[in-house]
Amino acid sequence: MYKYIIRRLLLMIPVLVGVSIIIFSLIHLAPGDPYSAMIDPNTPTEEIENMLQNIGYYDPLPVKYTKWASRALTGDLGYSIRYQEPVVDIITRRIGNTLLLSVLSLTLSVVIAVPLGVISATKQYSKFDYIATIFAFIGMSLPAFFFALLMIKFLAFDLKLFPISGMQTIGSGYTGIRLLWDVVHHMMLPVIVLSFLQMASFMRYSRSSVLEVIKQDYIRTARAKGLSEKLVVYRHALRNALIPVITLLSSSLGFILSGAILTETVFSWPGMGTLIYQSILNRDYPLVIASTMLLSICVLLANLLADILYAVADPRIKYN
Amino acid sequence: MQNMTLEIENLVTGFKTSDGAFNAVDGVDFKIEEGKVLGIVGESGCGKSITSLSIMGLVPKPNGFISSGKILFEGQDLLKLSEEEMQKIRGNRIAMIFQEPMTALNPVFKIGFQIAEILETHKNMKRSECKPISIELLKKVGLPRPEKVVEEYPHQLSGGMRQRVMIAMALSCNPKLLIADEPTTALDVTVQAQVLELMKDLKAEFQTSILFITHDLGVIAEMADNVLVMYAGKVMEETDCETLFDEPLHPYTNALLNSRPERIKPGEKPVCIPGMVPSPFDMPRGCAFAPRCARAMDICKEKKPALKAISSNHKVRCWQYYSEEEQCQNI
Numbered sequence: 001m002y003k004y005i006i007r008r009l010l011l012m013i014p015v016l017v018g019v020s021i022i023i024f025s026l027i028h029l030a031p032g033d034p035y036s037a038m039i040d041p042n043t044p045t046e047e048i049e050n051m052l053q054n055i056g057y058y059d060p061l062p063v064k065y066t067k068w069a070s071r072a073l074t075g076d077l078g079y080s081i082r083y084q085e086p087v088v089d090i091i092t093r094r095i096g097n098t099l100l101l102s103v104l105s106l107t108l109s110v111v112i113a114v115p116l117g118v119i120s121a122t123k124q125y126s127k128f129d130y131i132a133t134i135f136a137f138i139g140m141s142l143p144a145f146f147f148a149l150l151m152i153k154f155l156a157f158d159l160k161l162f163p164i165s166g167m168q169t170i171g172s173g174y175t176g177i178r179l180l181w182d183v184v185h186h187m188m189l190p191v192i193v194l195s196f197l198q199m200a201s202f203m204r205y206s207r208s209s210v211l212e213v214i215k216q217d218y219i220r221t222a223r224a225k226g227l228s229e230k231l232v233v234y235r236h237a238l239r240n241a242l243i244p245v246i247t248l249l250s251s252s253l254g255f256i257l258s259g260a261i262l263t264e265t266v267f268s269w270p271g272m273g274t275l276i277y278q279s280i281l282n283r284d285y286p287l288v289i290a291s292t293m294l295l296s297i298c299v300l301l302a303n304l305l306a307d308i309l310y311a312v313a314d315p316r317i318k319y320n
Numbered sequence: 321m322q323n324m325t326l327e328i329e330n331l332v333t334g335f336k337t338s339d340g341a342f343n344a345v346d347g348v349d350f351k352i353e354e355g356k357v358l359g360i361v362g363e364s365g366c367g368k369s370i371t372s373l374s375i376m377g378l379v380p381k382p383n384g385f386i387s388s389g390k391i392l393f394e395g396q397d398l399l400k401l402s403e404e405e406m407q408k409i410r411g412n413r414i415a416m417i418f419q420e421p422m423t424a425l426n427p428v429f430k431i432g433f434q435i436a437e438i439l440e441t442h443k444n445m446k447r448s449e450c451k452p453i454s455i456e457l458l459k460k461v462g463l464p465r466p467e468k469v470v471e472e473y474p475h476q477l478s479g480g481m482r483q484r485v486m487i488a489m490a491l492s493c494n495p496k497l498l499i500a501d502e503p504t505t506a507l508d509v510t511v512q513a514q515v516l517e518l519m520k521d522l523k524a525e526f527q528t529s530i531l532f533i534t535h536d537l538g539v540i541a542e543m544a545d546n547v548l549v550m551y552a553g554k555v556m557e558e559t560d561c562e563t564l565f566d567e568p569l570h571p572y573t574n575a576l577l578n579s580r581p582e583r584i585k586p587g588e589k590p591v592c593i594p595g596m597v598p599s600p601f602d603m604p605r606g607c608a609f610a611p612r613c614a615r616a617m618d619i620c621k622e623k624k625p626a627l628k629a630i631s632s633n634h635k636v637r638c639w640q641y642y643s644e645e646e647q648c649q650n651i
Contacts, residue, residue, distance in 0.1 A: 217423040226411035
């Protein structure tokens with residue numbers, strides 16, 4: 001098992017190199033540059049050309065890539081053109097905010113949605129099942145930004161239950177417990193939106209998975225043993241039904257660091273999602289590349305975690 | 321008069337489907353004496369398995385339902401019991417072995433745990449006390465290296481070993497009634513013989529009654545004291561094992577006996593019963609077997625015969641064994 005994990009980790013290196021080349025090429029293929037907006041439009045063209053020449057803007061792509069890669073290997077991910085700050089500093093400042101949101105909403109949605117899915121499956125075609133299905137349908141088909149706007153309109157604007165956006169009340173100067181409550185209060189709406197949307201797929205997934213498992217022969221055996229219906233469902237069926245749910249969980253885990261771009265943007269949440277969105281708009285090359293690389297590492301690690309979890313959940317799966 | 325372990329009276333088990341409802345088991349009566357083996361034979365889809373699931377209270381819900389009848393187990397009507405009361409009987413006083421050993425064990429739990437679960441449920445044992453008993457049970461059903469097997473998962477065992485585990489599980493509480501639904505069908509012949517031998521030994525040791533369901537007449541000859549021949553949800557013939565092979569009465573029983581592979585001589589074509597089991601939605605008006613019966617008469621196509629006692633231990637459902645007068649009265 002350990003050998004397998006190490007081999008998988010080593011295999012990630014060439015994948016990451018490939019990913020970085022693709023990202024690097026793609027972002028440079030996009031039209032526009034990060035500098036035009038920063039320069040006084042009255043500057044003579046030759047001067048601009050000269051400056052761009054000096055900072056290496058006209059270097060061929062392979063040269064640029066090599067320069068970036070050799071620095072990245074030493075841990076230097078460059079300077080953000082827009083924020084005039086090291087990329088690493090910006091990302092470390094933002095990543096906590098995103099983790100707060102994504103970990104909480106993912107945990108909430110799994111903890112709520114999987115049991116709901118199981119109940120829905122065991123009571124197939126009951127009122128509960130229909131209501132849950134309708135909500136799941138809404139959750140699946142509503143776009144995140146639209147649902148977020150609806151929530152802002154009703155819960156924040158009309159009912160004034162939550163603040164509309166941001167992470168803290170600006171200029172409040174809260175500290176200690178009051179600051180904590182302020183952040184929690186700001187967090188609630190985005191967490192509600194994110195978990196509702198994620199719940200939908202977790203619920204449908206666990207429902208169909210349980211329905212599949214409950215037809216199996218070993219469930220009939222479990223009943224024939226005289227086990228209570230609770231044990232049959234939550235011990236014998238659930239353990240098997242969770243195996244496919246791991247796939248969904250790992251794909252969600254892959255995006256835990258990159259944040260929900262749309263939801264964060266709508267709520268002006270100072271996390272990775274808004275950062276990636278803005279850095280792409282600004283053509284902030286170092287920041288885009290660093291954050292997308294982080295996202296790829298996260299996805300690769302999540303896939304590895306999923307494979308390890310498969311082996312833990314299902315004794316038939318063994319890696320050598 | 322022997323003690324009756326199981327008495328079934330007029331059992332009717334139906335299914336609702338999108339194409340309409342039908343009765344998979346249509347008025348079945350039988351009795352099993354203590355320590356005796358009753359075999360049920362018949363083609364696929366004739367209601368054998370549904371009969372056994374009805375006894376266990378495991379008819380697939382919500383489409384399956386028992387619409388009438390009595391299932392008396394040691395004098396108690398199982399159909400009147402609540403789900404909780406049934407759970408106390410299942411796996412404890414009535415146990416069941418299924419046809420497919422490959423899929424009947426839960427793939428994610430260790431063998432030891434799957435046996436221990438039954439002991440925990442019915443004998444209120446602690447998990448730690450169960451292990452030696454599980455090993456003992458596995459030893460009894462002839463599994464090699466039982467102390468290793470309890471720590472293994474089902475996928476590490478062969479089909480025959482898994483079926484032995486199923487038998488060990490079924491026997492863990494010394495049941496009064498063991499229902500074996502084609503327990504040897506999925507096994508190869510040598511393992512089949514071992515498993516049958518094992519069940520015989522256990523029957524002798526614990527005075528367990530066995531309801532043995534199969535479509536293999538050879539296995540019936542080996543195991544059963546009494547035999548029930550079923551077709552399209554109904555009992556066609558009921559007698560003791562010897563009589564069934566020596567003087568079969570029903571044309572269906574005869575046809576089954578004639579189609580046994582061991583009766584075919586080299587170079588001859590196998591004898592089969594023409595046609596198919598009728599669809600439950602398209603049951604013939606008369607006897608269900610009439611369309612395939614070589615000896616069918618006019619009355620067979622018009623009216624269903626009742627089960628008629630020919631002697632004290634031989635009943636048959638066929639118009640041939642009614643006198644002309646009786647036939648006329650019925651038309």
